[in-house]
Amino acid sequence: xxxxxxxxxxxxxxxxxxxxxxxxxxxxxxxxxxxxxxxxxxxxxxxxxxxxxxxxxxxxxxxxxxxxxxxxxxxxxxxxxxxxxxxxxxxxxxxxxxxxxxxxxxxxxxxxxxxxxxxxxxxxxxxxxxxxxxxxxxxxxxxxxxxxxxxxxxxxxxxxxxxxxxxxxxxxxxxxxxxxxxxxxxxxxxxxxxxxxxxxxxxxxxxxxxxxxxxxxxxxxxxxxxxxxxxxxxxxxxxxxxxxxxxxxxxxxxxxxxxxxxxxxxxxxxxxxxxxxxxxxxxxxxxxxxxxxxxxxxxxxxxxxxxxxxxxxxxxxxxxxxxxxxxxxxxxxxxxxxxxx
Numbered sequence: 001x002x003x004x005x006x007x008x009x010x011x012x013x014x015x016x017x018x019x020x021x022x023x024x025x026x027x028x029x030x031x032x033x034x035x036x037x038x039x040x041x042x043x044x045x046x047x048x049x050x051x052x053x054x055x056x057x058x059x060x061x062x063x064x065x066x067x068x069x070x071x072x073x074x075x076x077x078x079x080x081x082x083x084x085x086x087x088x089x090x091x092x093x094x095x096x097x098x099x100x101x102x103x104x105x106x107x108x109x110x111x112x113x114x115x116x117x118x119x120x121x122x123x124x125x126x127x128x129x130x131x132x133x134x135x136x137x138x139x140x141x142x143x144x145x146x147x148x149x150x151x152x153x154x155x156x157x158x159x160x161x162x163x164x165x166x167x168x169x170x171x172x173x174x175x176x177x178x179x180x181x182x183x184x185x186x187x188x189x190x191x192x193x194x195x196x197x198x199x200x201x202x203x204x205x206x207x208x209x210x211x212x213x214x215x216x217x218x219x220x221x222x223x224x225x226x227x228x229x230x231x232x233x234x235x236x237x238x239x240x241x242x243x244x245x246x247x248x249x250x251x252x253x254x255x256x257x258x259x260x261x262x263x264x265x266x267x268x269x270x271x272x273x274x275x276x277x278x279x280x281x282x283x284x285x286x287x288x289x290x291x292x293x294x295x296x297x298x299x300x301x302x303x304x305x306x307x308x309x310x311x312x313x314x315x316x317x318x319x320x321x322x323x324x325x326x327x328x329x330x331x332x333x334x335x336x337x338x339x340x341x
Contacts, residue, residue, distance in 0.1 A: 195245025
């Protein structure tokens, strides 16, 4: 059986639903080439962080101004700097380089800390040639003062501001911790988002018991993390309709994982951790496995497969909500030694 893997995401025609999501692999020219040769359908660059840009500018100004209060002639020691290639400039240059070499769509990612930063760099990224822009909304609501509604309105305002400033497709990468996620997702689309990435993965701090310090430890995703993604894409696909792009990310390692994402309604399956573990060529193995699975189950195309197990399509829609809670708890068989002990 011939299987058609073509899909459409954010208005972009893709050869397959397999997308390389942000990682060091998607920012180096040689690994981007290897990803494309392995069959990846699109590439998402790592995020440009406004904080990194501001930090570099502050450090440069501090270095140039050091000593000028003690010695009047100190500023004359330094040549005038007409241009400074900071993090933002380097990001835009790399985006242009990757676009010049890649034949697949290149999606840039932006994580800003101010409204002006979102708009300014959104425009610059568009001008540099990005095929689409991903807004990576990543923050922790820890101040204890603002309400959930206030926080959500700020995030939605960012979507509106960036949408008004660019013409390329706009996708919002959400975290799973909003209090009313389905409502927020719908309003993000109303504010101009062409699609949503489900979910942004929050990296948690750890404690070093010997150094007695808070440390950052990056752990790659596990397939079990896909379950939360599957639940919400199944729900959102039913509510948002087929015109909204949905990307599944976190926990996609195998062809089976990609098939699950498509079944619940995702347009694309994004991979990071699996590619970091196995290399860019892992895309080829996942694509071959997906083709085999679809042929074995008599799916001729991604269009036929997509959403066939969304909440609206299954016999028991409540399976994606609270109704599965008790069933899941009871599905665990108590080990005999505890049951009889």
